[in-house]
Amino acid sequence: MSKIGDLKLKGEVFLAPMADYTNIAYRTLAKEYGVALVYTELISAKGLLMKNKRTEKMLQVSEKEKPIFLQLFGSNPLDFANAIKIVEKKYPNNFAGFDLNAGCSVPKAIKGKYGCALMKDALNVGQIISSMKSSTNKPISIKMRLGWSEENFLDVAREAVLSGVDAITLHPRLGVEGYRGKANWGKIKELKKEFKSKVKIIGNGDLSQPRDIVLMKEKTNCDFEMVGRSAIGNAFFFKQANCALSGKKIPLRNFVEQKKEIEKFFELVEEFNLGPNDVRPYCIGFVRGLVGAPSLRNKIGMSKTISEMKKIIQEYFLNYS
Numbered sequence: 001m002s003k004i005g006d007l008k009l010k011g012e013v014f015l016a017p018m019a020d021y022t023n024i025a026y027r028t029l030a031k032e033y034g035v036a037l038v039y040t041e042l043i044s045a046k047g048l049l050m051k052n053k054r055t056e057k058m059l060q061v062s063e064k065e066k067p068i069f070l071q072l073f074g075s076n077p078l079d080f081a082n083a084i085k086i087v088e089k090k091y092p093n094n095f096a097g098f099d100l101n102a103g104c105s106v107p108k109a110i111k112g113k114y115g116c117a118l119m120k121d122a123l124n125v126g127q128i129i130s131s132m133k134s135s136t137n138k139p140i141s142i143k144m145r146l147g148w149s150e151e152n153f154l155d156v157a158r159e160a161v162l163s164g165v166d167a168i169t170l171h172p173r174l175g176v177e178g179y180r181g182k183a184n185w186g187k188i189k190e191l192k193k194e195f196k197s198k199v200k201i202i203g204n205g206d207l208s209q210p211r212d213i214v215l216m217k218e219k220t221n222c223d224f225e226m227v228g229r230s231a232i233g234n235a236f237f238f239k240q241a242n243c244a245l246s247g248k249k250i251p252l253r254n255f256v257e258q259k260k261e262i263e264k265f266f267e268l269v270e271e272f273n274l275g276p277n278d279v280r281p282y283c284i285g286f287v288r289g290l291v292g293a294p295s296l297r298n299k300i301g302m303s304k305t306i307s308e309m310k311k312i313i314q315e316y317f318l319n320y321s
């Protein structure tokens with residue numbers, strides 16, 4: 001069984017943290033389809049200290065989705081230690097570990113000196129990791145890119161490892177590249193080669209097909225694989241990925257499976273009492289690739305309630321089945 005720190009994991013395919021997409025309902029759904037580890041979307045360390053209401057809501061976790069890591073963003077090392085202490089005191093059993101966001105490349109993050117901006121200062125990253133480690137015995141991980149405008153991921157990783165980080169996720173693009181070009185899996189291989197068994201390496205980027213999980217593992221020797229955009233509106237991807245990894249036949253994502261998945265999703269939305277804005281992104285992702293997707297997307301985009309979204313999708317299945 002694979003481990004991060006002392007945390008045992010039943011599998012090796014993870015769901016990437018994705019703001020507005022990886023809410024409690026979707027994470028729980030992904031778990032039903034075999035994901036090994038999920039993350040909250042990025043949460044402000046400072047926001048936690050200020051007891052911001054929206055931030056607090058993001059700490060909601062279901063028993064069924066565990067284990068889950070809480071991903072934090074910020075830049076001041078002390079904020080991280082204090083944020084983790086608050087979370088651990090209030091919700092000691094919610095999170096299995098904590099992740100540092102050093103990859104977010106949106107202008108707001110760079111202006112605020114967090115996310116991928118952290119890649120500009122390897123020493124500060126080391127201090128943040130030490131600060132996080134000082135407030136919990138749970139595993140600490142970091143999610144990074146190759147650098148901001150110049151590649152320096154090995155320097156940042158060295159500082160993180162010296163400070164005791166347990167796992168490193170690499171999305172192998174520079175911050176300034178956004179999502180342009182191809183994720184350079186060769187850099188994941190370099191990272192694994194440099195640290196061998198000192199730290200767990202999580203490969204991320206452009207895992208578009210279930211078979212890509214196997215390819216990434218073979219090409220990079222990474223310990224875990226993390227899926228982002230391909231899993232938007234498609235939790236079935238995790239079932240397919242696990243089959244690919246264990247050499248089993250990859251099941252087809254047919255109409256019956258799609259219908260089953262969306263029904264489960266709406267049940268979870270009700271269970272966790274979510275609102276339309278929590279549901280819309282998943283639904284828009286879900287209809288991707290279906291016949292008539294553009295018109296379905298428009299209708300979902302314009303709908304104001306969850307029941308409207310549900311009706312649009314139910315009618316689609318009635319007409320096409």
Ligand SMILES: Cc1cc2nc3c(=O)[nH]c(=O)nc-3n(C[C@H](O)[C@H](O)[C@H](O)COP(=O)(O)O)c2cc1C
Pocket residue numbers: 016017018019020021040041042071101102103104143171204205206207226227228229230
């Ligand atoms: C809509 C969206 C939201 C994202 N939000 C986060 C986030 O909150 N934290 C983070 O570390 N990365 C975030 N990412 C980056 C993903 O976790 C991942 O690193 C990236 O999408 C590359 O993986 P992929 O090619 O499998 O999508 C986000 C990506 C997308 C598309």
